């Protein structure tokens with residue numbers, strides 16, 4: 380009897396979102412796709428990049444600011460790197476009408492949002508999986524974003540879960556289990572932590588989880604593609620654009 384109920388739940392839970400899946404030559408192609416997303420958004424005049432500095436030095440924000448001649452471009456990062464600051468200065472020199480704001484801050488902290496100027500769109504690229512309070516971060520991000528929120532990050536594959544919309548806290552998993560989940564991915568080996576540390580991978584979100592929490596906040600998916608082959612066997616890489624729904 381119990382097995383019957385479990386089977387019914389498992390088969391009812393199999394219905395998952397059916398986004399188009401693509402294969403790319405390598406992560407370089409994902410960078411290009413991430414760069415194109417804000418450029419493709421209609422009538423954009425302002426954009427904020429949450430955590431856009433590490434390795435990529437603000438390229439997603441600055442590329443859009445240049446191509447769309449944005450009036451306002453904002454970067455928030457715990458660590459605004461000198462390479463980003465130099466690239467922002469170069470853009471200011473070329474395009475003085477674009478105001479570029481850099482805020483060194485922690486967006487886990489709700490008070491950081493109180494004085495933010497709202498923007499048309501926000502980028503959350505590879506940052507939510509590092510925040511212990513990602514729901515609160517998202518609530519605060521949408522409160523200061525008028526039209527679009529773009530999310531791109533490795534998501535743990537749905538096949539690992541019986542039910543849809545799953546998220547797992549993997550930061551404190553046994554190292555042996557983490558090692559299995561790292562197989563072929565770009566999740567680096569990290570030192571052991573027993574307290575939340577946003578420098579390391581904290582969450583395995585499924586793609587359906589991200590779509591559902593944005594839905595709950597009143598935002599609908601308007602564009603979505605899943606890259607199938609850049610983060611190993613247990614991870615997929617969705618590129619998602621959400622728009623605020625009219626009430």
Ligand SMILES: C[S@@+](CC[C@H](N)C(=O)[O-])C[C@H]1O[C@@H](n2cnc3c(N)ncnc32)[C@H](O)[C@@H]1O
Nearest residue numbers: 430431432433456457458484485486487504505
């Ligand atoms: C994994 S990197 C992602 C870089 C880039 N967005 C990308 O997609 O390649 C995470 C970035 O977010 C920043 N970051 C992570 N957590 C943050 C927080 N709570 N507040 C501010 N910045 C944060 C880090 O400093 C880093 O620049």
